[in-house]
Amino acid sequence: MRIKFPTLYLLFALFFLFSGISFANENSPKANNKVSDALSGNKNANSAGADSVLISQEAKTGRTAFADQTDPTGNSFTRKIFSGLSSKNLRKLLIGWSNIFPKPLRAKYVAFVEKAFFFPLALFLMVVILALIGNLLVATGVLFLTNRLMNFKRKEEVRLRLFFEKTLTDLMLQVTDTRETIRILSHPYLKENYNLLIDILMEFQKSFKGDADRQIIELYQEMDLGRISYNKTFAIFFYRQIQGIHELANMHPYHATEMIASRLNDHDEIVRTEAQICYPHVNRESPFEFLSILEKPFSQWAQLNIYYYIKIHEMPVPSFDKWLGSRHSNVVNFSILMITLFQQQENSDRVIDLLKMPNETTRNLAIVACGDLHIFESKHILKDSFAAETAKNQLEIARVFQFIGDDSDIPFLESIVRSENIPLRLEGCRTLFELGDNGRNHLEKINDSLHDTLLPYIDHIKDPRN
Amino acid sequence: MIFHLLSTVAEVIILVYALSLFLVYIMLSVLSGKELLKFFYAEKIINYDAILSSPFAPTISIIAPAFNESLTIVENIRALLSLYYPNFEIIIVNDGSKDDTLLRAIEAYDLEKVPYVIDYQLTCQEIVDIYKSKKKAFNNLTILNKVNGGKADALNAGINIAKGQFFIAIDVDSIIDPYALQKMVLPFLTATDKRVIATGGVIRIANSCKIKDGQLIEINVPDDFLPRCQVIEYNRAFLLGRLAWSRLDGLLLISGALGLFDKEIAIACGGYLPTTVGEDMEIVVRMRKYMANKKEKYSVVYVPDPLCWTEAPSSLKILGSQRNRWTRGAIDTLLMHKDLFFNPKFGVMGMLSYPYWIFYEWLAPIIETLGILYFILIAFFGYPNWTFFSITLFFVYFFSVSFSTYAILFDHLIFHRYTKRRMILKLLMTSWLEPIFYHPFVTWWALRGNWDYFIRKKKAWGKMTRKGFSEEQIPAAAKP
Numbered sequence: 039m040r041i042k043f044p045t046l047y048l049l050f051a052l053f054f055l056f057s058g059i060s061f062a063n064e065n066s067p068k069a070n071n072k073v074s075d076a077l078s079g080n081k082n083a084n085s086a087g088a089d090s091v092l093i094s095q096e097a098k099t100g101r102t103a104f105a106d107q108t109d110p111t112g113n114s115f116t117r118k119i120f121s122g123l124s125s126k127n128l129r130k131l132l133i134g135w136s137n138i139f140p141k142p143l144r145a146k147y148v149a150f151v152e153k154a155f156f157f158p159l160a161l162f163l164m165v166v167i168l169a170l171i172g173n174l175l176v177a178t179g180v181l182f183l184t185n186r187l188m189n190f191k192r193k194e195e196v197r198l199r200l201f202f203e204k205t206l207t208d209l210m211l212q213v214t215d216t217r218e219t220i221r222i223l224s225h226p227y228l229k230e231n232y233n234l235l236i237d238i239l240m241e242f243q244k245s246f247k248g249d250a251d252r253q254i255i256e257l258y259q260e261m262d263l264g265r266i267s268y269n270k271t272f273a274i275f276f277y278r279q280i281q282g283i284h285e286l287a288n289m290h291p292y293h294a295t296e297m298i299a300s301r302l303n304d305h306d307e308i309v310r311t312e313a314q315i316c317y318p319h320v321n322r323e324s325p326f327e328f329l330s331i332l333e334k335p336f337s338q339w340a341q342l343n344i345y346y347y348i349k350i351h352e353m354p355v356p357s358f359d360k361w362l363g364s365r366h367s368n369v370v371n372f373s374i375l376m377i378t379l380f381q382q383q384e385n386s387d388r389v390i391d392l393l394k395m396p397n398e399t400t401r402n403l404a405i406v407a408c409g410d411l412h413i414f415e416s417k418h419i420l421k422d423s424f425a426a427e428t429a430k431n432q433l434e435i436a437r438v439f440q441f442i443g444d445d446s447d448i449p450f451l452e453s454i455v456r457s458e459n460i461p462l463r464l465e466g467c468r469t470l471f472e473l474g475d476n477g478r479n480h481l482e483k484i485n486d487s488l489h490d491t492l493l494p495y496i497d498h499i500k501d502p503r504n
Numbered sequence: 505m506i507f508h509l510l511s512t513v514a515e516v517i518i519l520v521y522a523l524s525l526f527l528v529y530i531m532l533s534v535l536s537g538k539e540l541l542k543f544f545y546a547e548k549i550i551n552y553d554a555i556l557s558s559p560f561a562p563t564i565s566i567i568a569p570a571f572n573e574s575l576t577i578v579e580n581i582r583a584l585l586s587l588y589y590p591n592f593e594i595i596i597v598n599d600g601s602k603d604d605t606l607l608r609a610i611e612a613y614d615l616e617k618v619p620y621v622i623d624y625q626l627t628c629q630e631i632v633d634i635y636k637s638k639k640k641a642f643n644n645l646t647i648l649n650k651v652n653g654g655k656a657d658a659l660n661a662g663i664n665i666a667k668g669q670f671f672i673a674i675d676v677d678s679i680i681d682p683y684a685l686q687k688m689v690l691p692f693l694t695a696t697d698k699r700v701i702a703t704g705g706v707i708r709i710a711n712s713c714k715i716k717d718g719q720l721i722e723i724n725v726p727d728d729f730l731p732r733c734q735v736i737e738y739n740r741a742f743l744l745g746r747l748a749w750s751r752l753d754g755l756l757l758i759s760g761a762l763g764l765f766d767k768e769i770a771i772a773c774g775g776y777l778p779t780t781v782g783e784d785m786e787i788v789v790r791m792r793k794y795m796a797n798k799k800e801k802y803s804v805v806y807v808p809d810p811l812c813w814t815e816a817p818s819s820l821k822i823l824g825s826q827r828n829r830w831t832r833g834a835i836d837t838l839l840m841h842k843d844l845f846f847n848p849k850f851g852v853m854g855m856l857s858y859p860y861w862i863f864y865e866w867l868a869p870i871i872e873t874l875g876i877l878y879f880i881l882i883a884f885f886g887y888p889n890w891t892f893f894s895i896t897l898f899f900v901y902f903f904s905v906s907f908s909t910y911a912i913l914f915d916h917l918i919f920h921r922y923t924k925r926r927m928i929l930k931l932l933m934t935s936w937l938e939p940i941f942y943h944p945f946v947t948w949w950a951l952r953g954n955w956d957y958f959i960r961k962k963k964a965w966g967k968m969t970r971k972g973f974s975e976e977q978i979p980a981a982a983k984p
Contacts (some may be wrong), residue, residue: 153891160892163899170902177909181916181928188920277545284549308546335696338560342693346554379559460623497619503636503643504620
């Protein structure tokens with residue numbers, strides 16, 4: 039672990055810079071001679087110090103820092119940069135502040151300000167320092183205020199959540215009816231917290247089925263909360279738009295169908311993904327139709343969420359062969375996964391065709407599907423393509439023969455076991471072992487012929503924990 | 505005349521250096537602010553439940569090297585076992601511990617030796633034994649016992665037996681947020697136009713926090729000054745620095761305490777380099793170079809959520825040793841990959857990140873020290889303008905404090921972990937004191953790191969002992 043962020047290295051780097059400048063400023067060009075003299079041991083070089091006293095005296099006469107002054111530093115780079123800066127008012131203001139200092143320090147403070155105003159860079163820095171101090175005070179104030187506010191909001195949210203949950207539970211348990219619940223929830227203070235109420239309604243809707251589910255939706259619609267959700271979909275912030283999409287998809291699907299369909303290819307990746315996730319909610323007749331009109335890649339995140347939604351709502355799924363020819367490889371991959379997970383055996387032929395696809399991941403998923411769907415017809419193709427496959431897919435082929443292999447495949451598996459590749463060898467051993475007595479006997483024979491060098495592999499695969 | 509010329513040149517160089525550094529910091533802060541806001545809003549709408557019950561969730565192997573961790577190993581494994589993720593395995597690599605780390609783990613989790621054939625895809629010291637539990641409840645736990653070879657070597661050993669598509673490298677004594685895996689894997693799942701090769705999370709300081717059974721149950725600001733300074737330092741580094749580099753797609757470093765990597769790419773580029781002490785940075789640079797050479801679109805992403813809590817050194821000696829090692833690690837990596845320097849072939853990494861590391865990470869303490877020496881010279885031979893000196897001192901001081909304050913503010917507004925007023929006050933006070941009492945030490949250790957690297961040719965890790973998260977760390981007020 040490492041933290042390298044030298045915020046403060048600058049500190050002394052700037053000392054270096056400005057000390058150098060100030061030295062040059064105050065004494066240059068004589069100062070330069072003075073240092074050279076000092077370095078060369080010239081003891082007569084004292085004039086620079088005298089000059090600096092003179093300059094300070096000029097400053098004390100009240101002359102504006104740079105109004106009528108020729109450049110005393112001659113050729114300082116930084117001085118030239120900042121030489122336009124000057125402010126009588128700021129100087130007066132700062133001197134005016136001397137009253138806040140104790141009497142003995144006032145004179146020193148005024149001298150300090152005067153001296154500082156003599157150099158434009160110093161003036162500039164002083165302005166920046168004041169700005170930074172102001173900024174710090176504001177930031178500190180914001181910190182404390184927001185802390186108070188956030189703590190209050192957190193507590194208030196807990197209180198309101200409890201209240202909303204109790205009110206809705208009463209409705210579910212028929213302690214109160216919908217009309218009474220609406221009356222309670224229409225309190226002006228509660229109206230300001232309808233976003234929280236919508237969140238809780240969605241949570242309830244996920245948890246309850248049947249009548250309770252219907253009641254929740256009814257309440258949402260009767261309270262006209264759909265309007266709030268709909269307005270959110272046009273908000274400036276993407277997260278608001280997504281919240282709106284989610285709420286409408288869950289609570290008011292018919293109202294949201296068109297709007298969600300229009301966001302399926304949104305330019306914003308997050309909005310697009312969320313619209314794709316919500317689409318099956320709003321179009322239960324053909325929840326995956328959107329796959330046909332996707333213009334941009336279909337993220338794994340969207341796939342994962344859609345599967346989650348299907349699972350929790352126990353939704354019927356269509357045959358996914360329709361999308362096996364999609365131009366987006368991730369739509370094809372998703373379709374293979376769904377075919378595998380929902381055991382759509384009727385698509386076996388199409389899955390076999392995919393074993394020849396150029397995309398490695400697609401082929402990999404097709405190989406897995408061949409095993410999980412027990413597509414015995416794929417065996418020959420798998421064997422034929424084995425040599426040309428990638429290492430990852432070779433491993434997968436060796437594995438799927440556990441599900442589709444039989445005694446006739448022993449020679450093929452033996453060739454795998456005799457390979458030099460350790461993972462392949464392990465997988466080959468495992469598959470032979472899983473084929474039954476014939477496979478196990480053959481494995482022992484191979485081991486004998488290899489002078490027991492296969493023994494560690496056999497021990498490895500025998501332990502189910504490996 | 506010559507002196508005048510030299511001083512002018514020095515002025516110009518240092519002015520440009522200082523201004524560019526200011527500018528870079530301000531730019532990074534603005535970018536980080538934008539990213540943090542985006543993260544904050546995105547977090548409100550992400551439904552992590554979908555990962556928890558999904559067969560689509562990729563397998564993750566957690567690799568935790570352990571060396572002499574006898575005191576905490578049982579607790580640490582328990583904490584890892586309780587992470588919320590559907591599909592993960594834990595690989596504890598006992599890197600030749602001299603204490604009873606292995607024995608304690610064997611006893612606590614009912615482990616036994618299993619026959620195992622190891623495919624040494626990455627070179628590492630000999631793996632002596634593999635242990636697995638007899639209990640089904642711990643079927644995702646593996647302990648690997650190997651000959652000592654250092655952290656990088658232990659990680660390579662872990663990768664060799666990892667089954668996951670991704671692996672996460674952690675320090676076994678760190679406390680991982682229970683939701684860390686799902687949050688860190690998210691960028692891998694959402695990316696469509698490029699391959700995410702690694703993600704990192706924010707590391708936080710756990711000193712003085714209340715910890716029970718390896719879980720963080722109460723967050724506190726450290727009582728000691730040194731760890732408190734590190735809280736500020738970590739906030740600045742993670743929230744105002746790395747996040748911005750992630751946005752620019754120029755992140756070169758993922759903390760060794762918590763990083764999730766694409767195993768295929770890590771193996772393809774040779775895994776961790778055992779000969780460097782900066783293995784965490786080096787592997788990221790090498791993985792990035794590998795992808796750039798293959799001309800594949802990729803990214804390294806930072807998740808700004810505080811996902812890992814670690815114990816910060818609370819003594820100057822240990823902290824010094826850690827910083828010395830960080831400096832040596834960074835120099836080693838930078839020198840090893842010299843070909844990146846302003847090389848457009850490597851995009852942002854070559855044109856921005858690498859030069860930034862050279863100029864503002866490696867050379868900064870050296871320039872700073874030269875500045876001090878030069879100032880001493882001026883003070884000795886001439887008359888430094890003390891007024892000017894004071895003003896610049898105040899300017900830089902207030903800039904630093906502002907920067908730290910903003911780091912605290914960002915953290916507060918987005919995560920709101922330190923909820924009590926006295927906690928905020930403590931942090932603010934520390935940010936005012938840190939530049940004066942803490943920063944000089946950091947500079948000194950960085951210089952020592954340079955000295956040790958170039959002159960003493962030191963390659964060792966140095967001592968890194970921790971107190972451990974014990975009852976002692978529970979503040980009196982928090983005790984029942």
